[in-house]
Amino acid sequence: MGRKLLLTHDHVEGIQGYTAYRANGGYRSVEKALKKMTPDEVVEEVKKSGLRGRGGAGFPTGMKWSFLAKPDGVPRYLVCNADESEPGTFKDRYLMERIPHILIEGMITSSYALGANTSYIYIRGEYFYVARILENAIAEAYANGWLGKNILGTGYNLDLYVQVGGGAYICGEETALLESLEGKRGNPRIKPPFPAVAGLYGCPTVVNNVETIAAVVPIVNDGGDEYAKIGIGRSTGTKLISASGNINKPGVYEIELGVPVEEFIFSDEYCGGIANGKRMKACVPGGSSVPILPDYLVCKTAAGEDRLMTYESLSDGGFVSGSMLGSGGFIVYDEHQCIVRNTWNFSRFYHHESCGQCSPCREGTGWMERVLHRLEKGEGNMSDIDLLVDVAKKIEGNTICPLGDAAAWPVAAAIRHFRHEFEYHVLHPDKIKDPKHGHREPIMPVKPEPVTA
Amino acid sequence: MAEVIQGTRAFNPSTRAGIKFSDEALKTIEALMKRYPEGKHKSALLPVLHVAQAESDGWLSPEVMDYVAELMKLQSIEVYEVASFYSMYNLKPVGKCVLEVCRTSSCWTRGAEDVIDYIGKKLNIREGETSPDGMFTLKTVECLGACGGAPMLQCGAEYHENLTEAKIDSLIERYRSEGRRKSYTDLDYQNTK
Numbered sequence: 130m131g132r133k134l135l136l137t138h139d140h141v142e143g144i145q146g147y148t149a150y151r152a153n154g155g156y157r158s159v160e161k162a163l164k165k166m167t168p169d170e171v172v173e174e175v176k177k178s179g180l181r182g183r184g185g186a187g188f189p190t191g192m193k194w195s196f197l198a199k200p201d202g203v204p205r206y207l208v209c210n211a212d213e214s215e216p217g218t219f220k221d222r223y224l225m226e227r228i229p230h231i232l233i234e235g236m237i238t239s240s241y242a243l244g245a246n247t248s249y250i251y252i253r254g255e256y257f258y259v260a261r262i263l264e265n266a267i268a269e270a271y272a273n274g275w276l277g278k279n280i281l282g283t284g285y286n287l288d289l290y291v292q293v294g295g296g297a298y299i300c301g302e303e304t305a306l307l308e309s310l311e312g313k314r315g316n317p318r319i320k321p322p323f324p325a326v327a328g329l330y331g332c333p334t335v336v337n338n339v340e341t342i343a344a345v346v347p348i349v350n351d352g353g354d355e356y357a358k359i360g361i362g363r364s365t366g367t368k369l370i371s372a373s374g375n376i377n378k379p380g381v382y383e384i385e386l387g388v389p390v391e392e393f394i395f396s397d398e399y400c401g402g403i404a405n406g407k408r409m410k411a412c413v414p415g416g417s418s419v420p421i422l423p424d425y426l427v428c429k430t431a432a433g434e435d436r437l438m439t440y441e442s443l444s445d446g447g448f449v450s451g452s453m454l455g456s457g458g459f460i461v462y463d464e465h466q467c468i469v470r471n472t473w474n475f476s477r478f479y480h481h482e483s484c485g486q487c488s489p490c491r492e493g494t495g496w497m498e499r500v501l502h503r504l505e506k507g508e509g510n511m512s513d514i515d516l517l518v519d520v521a522k523k524i525e526g527n528t529i530c531p532l533g534d535a536a537a538w539p540v541a542a543a544i545r546h547f548r549h550e551f552e553y554h555v556l557h558p559d560k561i562k563d564p565k566h567g568h569r570e571p572i573m574p575v576k577p578e579p580v581t582a
Numbered sequence: 583m584a585e586v587i588q589g590t591r592a593f594n595p596s597t598r599a600g601i602k603f604s605d606e607a608l609k610t611i612e613a614l615m616k617r618y619p620e621g622k623h624k625s626a627l628l629p630v631l632h633v634a635q636a637e638s639d640g641w642l643s644p645e646v647m648d649y650v651a652e653l654m655k656l657q658s659i660e661v662y663e664v665a666s667f668y669s670m671y672n673l674k675p676v677g678k679c680v681l682e683v684c685r686t687s688s689c690w691t692r693g694a695e696d697v698i699d700y701i702g703k704k705l706n707i708r709e710g711e712t713s714p715d716g717m718f719t720l721k722t723v724e725c726l727g728a729c730g731g732a733p734m735l736q737c738g739a740e741y742h743e744n745l746t747e748a749k750i751d752s753l754i755e756r757y758r759s760e761g762r763r764k765s766y767t768d769l770d771y772q773n774t775k
């Protein structure tokens with residue numbers, strides 16, 4: 130069994146409430162930070178821990194915190210990103226629902242480190258009931274003196290609010306989130322300026338994912354060095370993985386970074402193997418935005434090494450033969466799933482969620498969706514496949530925010546690894562007429578022959 | 583993406599006279615507006631619109647949005663442009679229970695289309711339609727962050743995961759017998775795993 134730092138008390142009766150949470154060591158990090166450490170010392174521990182943002186980009190949290198501008202007389206804000214809308218990702222909901230106080234505790238300790246006196250948790254509107262759970266936890270924290278004025282008699286003040294969104298994936302992008310928190314449409318801002326300089330209401334702001342903020346709790350409790358002992362290289366600590374798709378045991382698992390992918394998919398401790406005794410066909414390891422991998426590149430890298438659940442190993446091979454850890458939204462597809470249809474499904478998602486500010490994204494996502502739909506119905510032709518590659522290339526890197534890239538990459542990767550399946554749709558329209566349930570005959574990826582000199 | 587809002591307030595401001603939120607809702611709105619720094623109360627717009635929608639039969643008419651603008655001392659356009667951007671605000675009338683079925687990858691892989699077909703046949707409506715008795719609207723939505731419990735649907739504040747035909751039957755039965763509107767803001771939600 131791997132070590133757990135966030136879900137340690139997951140199974141404890143009543144852990145949703147304050148009493149049980151506190152009885153199991155809750156709020157120690159607030160006591161330690163506020164009474165025994167300066168804000169800079171907290172930042173230092175986070176730096177030492179090697180913690181990287183858990184929202185998808187994997188940016189080092191300590192470094193992000195040290196970039197925060199601190200002009201005199203200007204408030205600073207910490208905003209927690211609980212927008213969780215990346216398809217395949219549901220870990221933040223699980224954590225907030227099961228152990229809401231760990232997020233509240235992390236928000237207090239982190240706000241102290243950053244010198245914020247007002248902090249917000251921006252949660253996607255669909256998670257309304259989770260917002261209620263958080264609001265109850267916040268009320269309990271106020272009632273027990275962890276929030277409000279002069280916390281623990283230290284003179285530190287903090288108010289914490291939960292803000293519900295209105296339903297828009299793009300509000301997970303940090304500048305769109307800030308726009309939305311200001312009561313506007315979720316249109317991403319042009320950067321620079323970065324939120325660390327001009328964020329919420331134009332003030333210096335840090336935006337961090339739910340899991341990132343929660344991880345600050347064990348880091349402060351046990352020290353950054355202890356945290357950094359878990360994991361491999363620059364992938365330190367534990368990570369929540371949302372596992373779904375055609376596996377025996379979908380759910381949220383806390384893993385030590387470095388677990389082999391093969392163990393994660395096939396061992397009973399985690400996913401428990403592919404459902405219904407089928408073969409694995411493909412895997413999207415980090416949420417819908419990351420490249421899909423064909424079966425032969427999931428557990429091994431192109432060089433034949435074991436693939437591990439780390440930022441580095443999952444991206445080994447770059448876009449040619451690798452993918453990304455992303456948000457940890459781990460989706461597994463069995464042999465009967467149709468990659469063309471799944472790619473169309475993702476494209477429809479991005480088209481639906483594009484905010485419409487940049488033409489390449491607004492028009493390109495719609496175009497890809499239409500072409501993919503045509504191919505999927507058996508009405509496409511061979512040139513459509515290259516057309517998709519071309520459109521994806523034209524979106525990539527030409528937009529205000531990374532949603533454009535996120536829409537382009539999955540299409541490019543699907544064609545790279547599953548071109549013959551796209552061709553099959555063009556050549557055998559009769560065989561894919563009722564595509565609802567995927568393929569009756571499995572179509573497995575074709576492993577390219579190794580190039581020998 | 584954005585929907586076009588039909589009708590403008592300038593034509594018939596008197597229709598607004600008929601709009602009144604409950605005292606409780608007004609109190610909630612006032613409290614929501616106080617959570618932000620001086621002069622930044624516009625930040626409350628999204629949460630306020632959820633309250634407004636729950637107070638207005640589950641949808642935001644131009645008149646309701648004008649009323650919200652008035653309450654928050656905003657321009658009507660500021661409210662329209664926000665309401666039309668986000669997917670949870672209904673700009674047209676809906677049934678009492680909006681069944682929002684997730685259709686994104688993990689749910690699709692585990693039978694979301696069967697769920698949509700089954701509900702559609704059972705209620706004799708197509709996607710986007712409302713049953714003649716005004717009880718149910720069938721809607722498809724993008725990933726709701728419950729991929730581990732796929733296939734799933736949301737209705738008001740409630741999440742219903744690992745759907746089967748039997749589960750859908752009993753859910754619809756329950757909603758019918760309760761007979762009341764389901765809102766995102768409901769406090770008494772009953773999720774099923």
Ligand SMILES: Cc1cc2nc3c(=O)[nH]c(=O)nc-3n(C[C@H](O)[C@H](O)[C@H](O)COP(=O)(O)O)c2cc1C
Nearest residue numbers: 182183184210212213214301302303337338341531
């Ligand atoms: C289109 C898009 C959607 C995103 N959605 C989320 C999200 O739902 N949750 C999240 O934490 N980060 C999301 N991000 C990443 C955020 O922009 C930001 O990097 C993150 O909140 C930073 O927190 P972290 O450093 O703790 O990961 C998204 C980014 C993009 C471009």
Ligand code: SF4
Nearest residue numbers: 484486487490528530
């Ligand atoms: S890339 Fe797409 S989502 Fe991002 S700002 Fe441009 S149009 Fe909006």
